[in-house]
């Protein structure tokens with residue numbers, strides 16, 4: 301399909317991936333319809349949606365993601381700040397702790413933004429909904445995707461209003477984008493149409509997230525926007541405290557391999573006290589909690605290898621968590637979704653090209669997440685000698701980065717998806733690691 305005749309695109313799912321790709325497709329399609337089971341006409345605000353239960357937990361938007369969102373929706377950062385988000389530097393204003401070391405804070409020139417996931421998503425939704433070519437249809441279940449008789453091309457989607465007695469309704473489309481998240485049914489549908497489903501790569505870490513809000517401002521975090529404490533081998537638990545809108549801070553605690561944080565007051569605070577470093581426990585001691593903690597369990601990282609399929613129907617793309625869902629501990633999902641959405645601009649009608657072009661965008665964060673998880677001996681997965689070597693190198697790098705701002709910046713650029721993981725192996729950095 302060329303630019304001519306690109307009339308109607310239907311995006312299934314109005315999460316971050318679906319909204320951002322809808323905004324991109326509005327440049328080349330006459331009409332873009334976004335369908336979601338949740339009602340979508342609420343105001344920009346703080347309420348998490350049922351369809352996005354992870355919205356109750358801390359969401360970091362990496363520098364790479366903020367950059368793309370700003371490109372796609374110019375002025376977004378200023379608007380978000382006006383609505384109560386806080387901005388700063390990704391390293392100078394964020395205390396990042398890895399392998400038990402607080403990395404040396406220093407300016408990097410990369411922006412970090414601290415805000416709640418519902419606020420970010422509802423802001424992006426309001427911007428995309430304001431585009432004249434975009435229509436949001438909330439309150440509809442996606443119940444099917446239609447193919448032509450020869451099953452070579454997707455020709456639309458079927459949706460059903462979430463009201464008893466409603467009937468399924470076809471929505472014809474030149475392009476359907478599956479952005480329904482981790483539970484995507486595209487692999488099953490491909491099999492029903494006679495296609496090979498994508499191979500699945502999976503690393504199970506059985507992570508449990510518990511989160512609640514406190515009445516705390518930036519001053520309680522020593523002036524930082526967020527404090528992030530990663531797990532260590534000796535203490536495989538982690539936590540985040542991040543300032544948000546309306547004078548609140550969210551505290552998210554997590555544990556891997558079934559060691560999940562409790563949600564009762566005493567258990568939550570006791571778990572915080574067992575993190576590798578005391579910063580989160582110190583910040584919440586004596587602070588006023590604003591709600592009850594809620595738990596979310598996530599299996600780990602799952603990647604569907606659509607890029608390796610030899611046959612795929614025309615008129616269909618898969619994006620966001622439906623394509624690859626990462627262990628949330630690394631904070632990558634929204635940023636990768638934004639990077640993928642930007643790629644849909646050139647490759648919207650050509651699925652093989654789209655999957656080929658997003659492959660390197662997924663490779664690097666996949667390497668970061670799975671490489672980090674394989675540090676834990678109980679996580680099942682291949683550990684080539686190179687990976688063991690790299691993990692040993694990284695633990696030395698983290699120790700040295702506690703004092704060396706060149707190393708802490710290099711590491712933070714990789715975790716923020718603005719530099720590739722291999723950049724950490726540059727000889728000049730390796731020398732500093734060895735000396736450190």
Ligand SMILES: Cc1cc2nc3c(=O)[nH]c(=O)nc-3n(C[C@H](O)[C@H](O)[C@H](O)COP(=O)(O)OP(=O)(O)OC[C@H]3O[C@@H](n4cnc5c(N)ncnc54)[C@H](O)[C@@H]3O)c2cc1C
Nearest residue numbers: 313315316317337351354359360442481620621628633634
């Ligand atoms: C606990 C947790 C913490 C996380 N923390 C971070 C973080 O710090 N930083 C970060 O960048 N990412 C984080 N992520 C990942 C991030 O939430 C996602 O990667 C990101 O939101 C992109 O998801 P998506 O839009 O592809 O899917 P989703 O956000 O899951 O959206 C899918 C949408 O599809 C709709 N839908 C699904 N099925 C249907 C259907 N049949 N009919 C109609 N509608 C349907 C749902 O209602 C939903 O709105 C975290 C994830 C979890 C689980």
